[in-house]
Amino acid sequence: MENESDKKIEQIIEALESPSSFTPDELKELFSDKENLKIARSILHAKEALARQNIPAPEVDREWEKFKCRHKKKSTLVIFIGLVTAACITLLFILNFTKSFNKDLKIFEASRLTQTIQQDTINGQVVICIPRGMQKQIMLPDGTTVTLNAESQLTYDYTKFGKNDRSVIIDGEGLFDVVKDSLHPFIVQSEKLSTRVLGTVFNIRNYKTEESKVTLLSGSLKVVSLHNHESLKINPGEQAVLTKDNHLRSVLTSQTNAVTSWHNGEFYFDNQTLAEILCELGRWYNVSVIFKDKTSMNDRLHFKAYRNEQLSAIVELLNYISKKPIIIVDDAIIVGK
Known part of the structure; x- marks a missing residue:
C-alpha cells in the first residue's frame, strides 16, 4: 500500500x-x-x-x-x-x-464581488460602503458632508454622534466639510491615524497600498499617530503623512487640487510612482495590476485624465509617457514584456 x-x-x-x-x-x-x-x-x-x-x-x-x-x-x-x-x-x-x-508581481487584485453601494444600520452603528468605481456624498446628522471615494467605508454610532463628540471611522478616502461646533469636536479615526478638528475642510486618504495622508484645505486640525502617539498640527495647504515606519511628517502641498481632483471626477498624479498610479486605476476600474518589470514600479510620472474615460484610452495615454509598455489583458493591467 x-x-x-x-x-x-x-x-x-x-x-x-x-x-x-x-x-x-x-x-x-x-x-x-x-x-x-x-x-x-x-x-x-x-x-x-x-x-x-x-x-x-x-x-x-x-x-x-x-x-x-x-x-x-x-x-x-x-x-x-x-x-x-x-x-x-x-x-x-x-x-x-x-x-x-x-x-510577475501582482500589486493590486481585481474583485469578483458585485460592486454596489451599501448602507446598513445595526444597533445604532451606521456603515456606508462605497465599492470600486463609484463615489458618493453623504450628510451626517450635524450637517457635515463627506464625499467618499471608491473602495471606502464610513462608520459612526448614530445614538452617540454629537453628544460628547462627533466621531466617525473611515477606511479608504474621504473629503470632509465639517460644520463648526466648538462644544463637540469632530474626530476621524482611521486604521493608523486620529484627526481632530472643530470646523474645517480636509481630505483623508487611508488605503493599504500606500502611506496614510491627511491634507488640510481650510481651518486647522491635529493629527495623531495611533502607533506611537506622535501628534502634528497642520495649516491649510499642508499634508500630514504617516510614513511606512509610523512617523508623522508635514509636507507643504502647493497644489491642493491634485489631492481633491478625484472629487471633481479626475485622475491627477503629480510626480507619483507608476505603482501608485496603476493601483488608483485598479481601484476605479476594478482590475488587477501586474508588473513583469519590477524596476519600473518607482518610475515617477505627471499624468491627468478623466474618470469617465474608458480604461483603454487612459492606458493608451500612459504608454506615451511610460518607459515600459502597458497593456490590458482580460481584467488586468500588465507592465513590461
Whole structure:
C-alpha cells in the first residue's frame, strides 16, 4: 500500500511535470514545505554536478517515461535517488515553475464581488460602503458632508454622534466639510491615524497600498499617530503623512487640487510612482495590476485624465509617457514584456 511519503513525492513529480494542473496557491504550499524544498535543492545540486562533468542531457520524453515507470515499483528511498538521477529532466520543470511563479508581481487584485453601494444600520452603528468605481456624498446628522471615494467605508454610532463628540471611522478616502461646533469636536479615526478638528475642510486618504495622508484645505486640525502617539498640527495647504515606519511628517502641498481632483471626477498624479498610479486605476476600474518589470514600479510620472474615460484610452495615454509598455489583458493591467 502506498504510504504518505510516496504520495508526496508523486505529487512533486506531477507538479514538476505539469505545473499548470495546480493552482498558484497549491504550488506555493507544495514548494514551501521544507522536505519538498530539500528534494528540489538536491536535484539542483545533482544538475550542477552533471554539468561540471559535461555529461550530455538525456532525451527528455524517453527518459522521463522510463523514470515514471520505474518509480511506481520502488521504495521511497529509491524514488528519491531516482529523482536525483533524473535531475536533467526535472530541473527544467523546476526552473520553469520558479520563473513563472516569481517573475510577475501582482500589486493590486481585481474583485469578483458585485460592486454596489451599501448602507446598513445595526444597533445604532451606521456603515456606508462605497465599492470600486463609484463615489458618493453623504450628510451626517450635524450637517457635515463627506464625499467618499471608491473602495471606502464610513462608520459612526448614530445614538452617540454629537453628544460628547462627533466621531466617525473611515477606511479608504474621504473629503470632509465639517460644520463648526466648538462644544463637540469632530474626530476621524482611521486604521493608523486620529484627526481632530472643530470646523474645517480636509481630505483623508487611508488605503493599504500606500502611506496614510491627511491634507488640510481650510481651518486647522491635529493629527495623531495611533502607533506611537506622535501628534502634528497642520495649516491649510499642508499634508500630514504617516510614513511606512509610523512617523508623522508635514509636507507643504502647493497644489491642493491634485489631492481633491478625484472629487471633481479626475485622475491627477503629480510626480507619483507608476505603482501608485496603476493601483488608483485598479481601484476605479476594478482590475488587477501586474508588473513583469519590477524596476519600473518607482518610475515617477505627471499624468491627468478623466474618470469617465474608458480604461483603454487612459492606458493608451500612459504608454506615451511610460518607459515600459502597458497593456490590458482580460481584467488586468500588465507592465513590461
